[in-house]
Amino acid sequence: xxxxxxxxxxxxxxxxxxxxxxxxxxxxxxxxxxxxxxxxxxxxxxxxxxxxxxxxxxxxxxxxxxxxxxxxxxxxxxxxxxxxxxxxxxxxxxxxxxxxxxxxxxxxxxx
Amino acid sequence: xxxxxxxxxxxxxxxxxxxxxxxxxxxxxxxxxxxxxxxxxxxxxxxxxxxxxxxxxxxxxxxxxxxxxxxxxxxxxxxxxxxxxxxxxxxxxxxxxxxxxxxxxxxxxxxxxxx
Numbered sequence: 001x002x003x004x005x006x007x008x009x010x011x012x013x014x015x016x017x018x019x020x021x022x023x024x025x026x027x028x029x030x031x032x033x034x035x036x037x038x039x040x041x042x043x044x045x046x047x048x049x050x051x052x053x054x055x056x057x058x059x060x061x062x063x064x065x066x067x068x069x070x071x072x073x074x075x076x077x078x079x080x081x082x083x084x085x086x087x088x089x090x091x092x093x094x095x096x097x098x099x100x101x102x103x104x105x106x107x108x109x110x111x
Numbered sequence: 112x113x114x115x116x117x118x119x120x121x122x123x124x125x126x127x128x129x130x131x132x133x134x135x136x137x138x139x140x141x142x143x144x145x146x147x148x149x150x151x152x153x154x155x156x157x158x159x160x161x162x163x164x165x166x167x168x169x170x171x172x173x174x175x176x177x178x179x180x181x182x183x184x185x186x187x188x189x190x191x192x193x194x195x196x197x198x199x200x201x202x203x204x205x206x207x208x209x210x211x212x213x214x215x216x217x218x219x220x221x222x223x224x225x226x
Contacts, residue, residue, distance in 0.1 A: 098156035
């Protein structure tokens with residue numbers, strides 16, 4: 001079983017749609033959680049950290065459920081520029097800082 | 112503020128040769144990380160420096176890989192001798208800790224091809 005599991009997609013949605021990505025992780029001691037986006041042949045860019053209480057940044061909302069070891073990302077009013085691969089990322093336990101990446105979910109927003 | 116920079120952007124070498132990758136972290140970031148992505152796989156952790164010290168090198172695949180961070184500034188990752196399976200994209204990231212949050216920012220990567 002992979003440490004971080006994501007639906008690979010692809011998700012093809014029209015502009016303006018709402019799209020949700022889900023992710024599960026296996027290490028119950030993981031401390032920190034993130035969503036990164038990666039454009040084709042580019043580096044991962046931090047989209048947002050995910051806090052236990054859930055957090056929102058403009059059109060993006062992230063949720064964390066520690067009991068279920070589940071993370072989600074909701075994108076509202078999707079734009080063409082949101083087309084990318086979305087990576088669910090968690091850290092290890094304790095003082096471990098290494099990031100463990102999911103394989104990513106590909107999103108294409110269509111005009 | 113300048114981001115993480117990496118050099119070279121691409122490198123093509125023959126099996127058995129040596130390659131050295133360089134990473135310059137964001138100024139003031141004590142933490143520096145190396146990751147790599149091989150074809151069709153997830154990005155995987157290689158190692159973590161805090162200043163000039165190796166904090167965690169559990170992801171280094173074997174002793175053909177040597178990472179250094181002299182003076183706690185830039186870092187180099189040397190692969191010697193390179194093998195075909197070393198091909199991939201090598202990313203460097205840096206972070207500065209703020210309490211329990213340590214967001215890592217990635218450089219553009221070095222695409223290594225071993226032929």
